[in-house]
Amino acid sequence: MAADRGVPAVVRSRQELIERGVAFPAPARAATALPITSNGTTYEMAQQLTWLDQEHFVVGRWDGSMSVFRFTDSSVTGPVISEAVTSPAFQGVRMLAALPGRAFASSNDDRSIALWAAGPGGWPDLRAAGTHGYDPALGVATGAIGTGQSLVVGHTTGHVSIWKYAQQERRLRFLRAVDVRNPSPVNPWGLHDIHAIRVVSESSGRSCVVAGSEDGYLSVVEVPSGAILSQTVFNPQAQRGINSLSVSGDKLLVANCSVGPQDHNLWYYSIDPGTWQITLLDQANLIVDTQRPQAFNFATTWGAYSGGPCWFASTEEGALWMGTAGAGLSTLGYQAVTSPLGSTLGYASGPGRLVMVAYDLYEYTTGA
Numbered sequence: 001m002a003a004d005r006g007v008p009a010v011v012r013s014r015q016e017l018i019e020r021g022v023a024f025p026a027p028a029r030a031a032t033a034l035p036i037t038s039n040g041t042t043y044e045m046a047q048q049l050t051w052l053d054q055e056h057f058v059v060g061r062w063d064g065s066m067s068v069f070r071f072t073d074s075s076v077t078g079p080v081i082s083e084a085v086t087s088p089a090f091q092g093v094r095m096l097a098a099l100p101g102r103a104f105a106s107s108n109d110d111r112s113i114a115l116w117a118a119g120p121g122g123w124p125d126l127r128a129a130g131t132h133g134y135d136p137a138l139g140v141a142t143g144a145i146g147t148g149q150s151l152v153v154g155h156t157t158g159h160v161s162i163w164k165y166a167q168q169e170r171r172l173r174f175l176r177a178v179d180v181r182n183p184s185p186v187n188p189w190g191l192h193d194i195h196a197i198r199v200v201s202e203s204s205g206r207s208c209v210v211a212g213s214e215d216g217y218l219s220v221v222e223v224p225s226g227a228i229l230s231q232t233v234f235n236p237q238a239q240r241g242i243n244s245l246s247v248s249g250d251k252l253l254v255a256n257c258s259v260g261p262q263d264h265n266l267w268y269y270s271i272d273p274g275t276w277q278i279t280l281l282d283q284a285n286l287i288v289d290t291q292r293p294q295a296f297n298f299a300t301t302w303g304a305y306s307g308g309p310c311w312f313a314s315t316e317e318g319a320l321w322m323g324t325a326g327a328g329l330s331t332l333g334y335q336a337v338t339s340p341l342g343s344t345l346g347y348a349s350g351p352g353r354l355v356m357v358a359y360d361l362y363e364y365t366t367g368a
Helices: 011-017
Strands: 046-051 054-062 065-070 080-086 097-100 104-110 112-119 122-133 142-148 151-153 159-166 169-181 194-203 208-213 215-225 226-233 240-248 252-258 268-270 280-284 292-304 307-317 319-325 329-336 344-348 353-357 361-365
Touching: 011 104, 011 252, 011 292, 046 097, 046 344, 046 353, 054 104, 054 344, 065 122, 080 122, 097 151, 104 142, 104 169, 112 215, 122 169, 142 319, 151 194, 151 215, 169 226, 194 240, 208 240, 215 252, 280 319, 292 344, 307 329, 307 344
Parallel strands: 097 142, 142 194, 240 292
Antiparallel strands: 046 054, 054 065, 065 080, 097 104, 104 112, 112 122, 142 151, 151 159, 159 169, 194 208, 208 215, 215 226, 240 252, 252 268, 252 292, 268 280, 292 307, 307 319, 319 329, 344 353, 353 361
């Protein structure tokens, strides 16, 4: 079954269930139909969010736009936009990664990555620093993380590319690609898109990252060597792949879409730094209306609040969830925030700041 990458994953998942005969609540319909033909939809919802420093974060959207915002600690004033740009290829922004020296990388097309850097005037003086090409056989960049002087990028084909970042020259140099595909994808479309990469450990000249894929694999990879240290299917019974990851110490959170009442959309693991094996500790299904046939968890992140360490997650019901984790997961509750389809999240510490973006942008201080 082919998958249309031009629509949000939550919509694609819903359509596949409808085609299988699973009933969804009927949408409200107008009394009459217009004599015109639908010719496509542009989605303006956020796809990516990355903190650039303690004050600024960048949001990338399905329509190809990117906006740098300054966080505003105010109960009456929202975030202030510092700069807005567009992907050079005019395609949806599927990847963002902060880099040293006030720079970040973004997805561009199926054969290049765009580089951006703050000018002398800071982020309001954002400047394009060129595009850097690679073999189009890798596909579009769908997730990434900067670690040390390296950039690690996940692609639609299930490959991870590793780049050297030269901060002074504002240049990326391709080092190698690593095939981390699951030969038996958990999703029904055969997708291998790597949406999330997070750093597990970082030391001088060497890092270890974990990549989460649509095909269900959690892959721990050494950087810059590209050695695969472990691979684990996050849930052998899963019907959907991995949307988001967050790492804190040796603890890992995984967000996905649950299908049916027995499935879960938030998974909690430990990572053994000696063997890099991943062990399941607990799971939860974050859902308000339990009659829904699917519950899409769009993003998850570790954070902290006045009570200590915590986690946050955003789901397709427009809810922001919060909880804690020890031996298992504990859910503190949820708050209805925005419209359905889900939101991307970003947390920054010192002080604790949480950003949630779908169409509108919401900021929270966590008291940490």
